[in-house]
Amino acid sequence: MPDFQSKDPTQAGFWNERFESQFTPWDKGGVPQALQQFVAKARRPLVTLIPGCGLGYEAAFLAQSGWEVTAIDFSPAAVASAQAVIGEWDRHVIEADFFQYQPTLPLELIYERAFLCALPHVMRAQIVQRWASLLPEDGLLLGFFYVDDAPERSLKGPPFSISSRELYELISPYFELQEDAEVTDSLPVFVGKERWQVWRRLASVVTTLDIDE
Numbered sequence: 001m002p003d004f005q006s007k008d009p010t011q012a013g014f015w016n017e018r019f020e021s022q023f024t025p026w027d028k029g030g031v032p033q034a035l036q037q038f039v040a041k042a043r044r045p046l047v048t049l050i051p052g053c054g055l056g057y058e059a060a061f062l063a064q065s066g067w068e069v070t071a072i073d074f075s076p077a078a079v080a081s082a083q084a085v086i087g088e089w090d091r092h093v094i095e096a097d098f099f100q101y102q103p104t105l106p107l108e109l110i111y112e113r114a115f116l117c118a119l120p121h122v123m124r125a126q127i128v129q130r131w132a133s134l135l136p137e138d139g140l141l142l143g144f145f146y147v148d149d150a151p152e153r154s155l156k157g158p159p160f161s162i163s164s165r166e167l168y169e170l171i172s173p174y175f176e177l178q179e180d181a182e183v184t185d186s187l188p189v190f191v192g193k194e195r196w197q198v199w200r201r202l203a204s205v206v207t208t209l210d211i212d213e
């Protein structure tokens with residue numbers, strides 16, 4: 001691994017350095033099978049957001065499939081590389097910070113791959129709350145989650161792994177798990193520890209504090 005200056009994955013500079021050096025071991029170079037199958041079976045195109053999209057293959061694939069998709073990344077180097085890679089679909093990739101971005105259309109789906117695991121554990125609750133706030137009831141959160149249940153698992157990252165129990169406890173207050181499957185086309189960095197999951201947004205719980213009296 002090259003000797004990078006930036007050690008903090010919460011900063012765009014960390015990712016810029018890696019994209020500029022083409023050190024991207026998480027990059028699949030294409031669209032994972034489970035997403036392709038999901039799109040093939042979907043009854044209609046869904047308005048989709050891809051946070052932390054990297055090189056954005058999925059954005060091109062969804063746009064080509066007739067889906068309304070926006071892929072965002074806060075690293076200018078990632079966005080420039082994505083736009084070069086996906087050519088005619090480049091308008092679907094924009095530079096934006098996931099925690100600030102305001103969608104221009106109401107979202108129906110958020111696609112996850114290697115974004116949750118790219119950021120340290122302390123950011124997880126914030127990420128899940130943002131997913132939940134961006135999606136309406138019945139909206140879908142789906143994609144690939146880096147899960148490791150080994151007792152001796154490393155807490156270092158990225159990628160930062162999460163146990164299946166922690167992942168469930170983190171997401172289930174806002175979403176219902178609808179599908180959880182093994183992934184057969186993982187990259188070496190994720191192999192045996194990647195799950196394809198589909199979560200459906202639950203209705204927001206209204207507490208008495210939310211009611212204007």
Ligand SMILES: C[S@@+](CC[C@H](N)C(=O)[O-])C[C@H]1O[C@@H](n2cnc3c(N)ncnc32)[C@H](O)[C@@H]1O
Nearest residue numbers: 015052053054073074075078097098113114118
């Ligand atoms: C490990 S890469 C994964 C890229 C892509 N999802 C993939 O599957 O190849 C994590 C990406 O998240 C982006 N990222 C991290 N924090 C972000 C934020 N707050 N807003 C937008 N993008 C962010 C990084 O710039 C990087 O491109």
